[in-house]
Amino acid sequence: MKVIVIGATGTIGGAVARQLTERGHEVVRAARRGPVKADLEDRASLDALFAAVPDADAVVCCAASGRLTPLDSPSDDDFTVGLEGKLLGQVHLARRALRHLPDGGTIVLTSGVFERPTPGGAFGALVNAGLDAFVEAAAIELPRGLRLTAVRPGWVAETLAAMGLDPADGTPADEVARRYLDALEGAPS
Numbered sequence: 001m002k003v004i005v006i007g008a009t010g011t012i013g014g015a016v017a018r019q020l021t022e023r024g025h026e027v028v029r030a031a032r033r034g035p036v037k038a039d040l041e042d043r044a045s046l047d048a049l050f051a052a053v054p055d056a057d058a059v060v061c062c063a064a065s066g067r068l069t070p071l072d073s074p075s076d077d078d079f080t081v082g083l084e085g086k087l088l089g090q091v092h093l094a095r096r097a098l099r100h101l102p103d104g105g106t107i108v109l110t111s112g113v114f115e116r117p118t119p120g121g122a123f124g125a126l127v128n129a130g131l132d133a134f135v136e137a138a139a140i141e142l143p144r145g146l147r148l149t150a151v152r153p154g155w156v157a158e159t160l161a162a163m164g165l166d167p168a169d170g171t172p173a174d175e176v177a178r179r180y181l182d183a184l185e186g187a188p189s
Contacts, residue, residue: 002026003184004049004056006038006093007063011158012110015177016062023181028053031063040064040089050100058106059097060180061090064131068120080123086110087127091134094148103144108183109135111150128152149183151176 007013008029030038039045064086135150157170
């Protein structure tokens with residue numbers, strides 16, 4: 001299967017791309033920078049991606065992110081970081097993918113979950129819930145046997161370590177990547 005992995009230079013995306021390759025899939029690595037470009041905040045880049053890779057069987061988006069921002073942040077823009085990329089960007093990606101993927105193709109998006117309430121996580125929780133609701137509602141509208149699903153990783157151990165926090169509170173990227181492969185290959189989650 002030919003799979004576009006968006007965010008392939010990141011922690012999760014790199015692990016997903018590596019595991020897909022190990023399983024014998026052809027992987028097209030896409031990111032904001034690099035030979036194959038995809039920026040969830042730039043709809044034209046998404047159109048260009050599917051023009052450059054017209055024969056993909058699936059798309060996996062691992063690029064969605066946001067940052068922790070206190071509820072009382074003085075700036076609405078700081079608080080709503082992630083709305084255009086993580087939520088709307090993935091919606092636009094899914095809409096474009098359904099026009100380009102072959103019958104039976106798969107779209108895997110990234111939502112997320114906070115295991116417990118996290119200071120600064122209110123907007124992230126809202127975006128994740130919105131994306132989950134979109135996937136559930138949109139999945140029944142997909143034509144031609146296309147599949148749409150979302151993976152909901154919590155904290156990734158390597159990300160916590162990079163933030164100077166205890167990585168034991170997260171899940172290793174390779175384990176998270178297996179959830180994406182299960183979603184892509186149709187295994188029950």
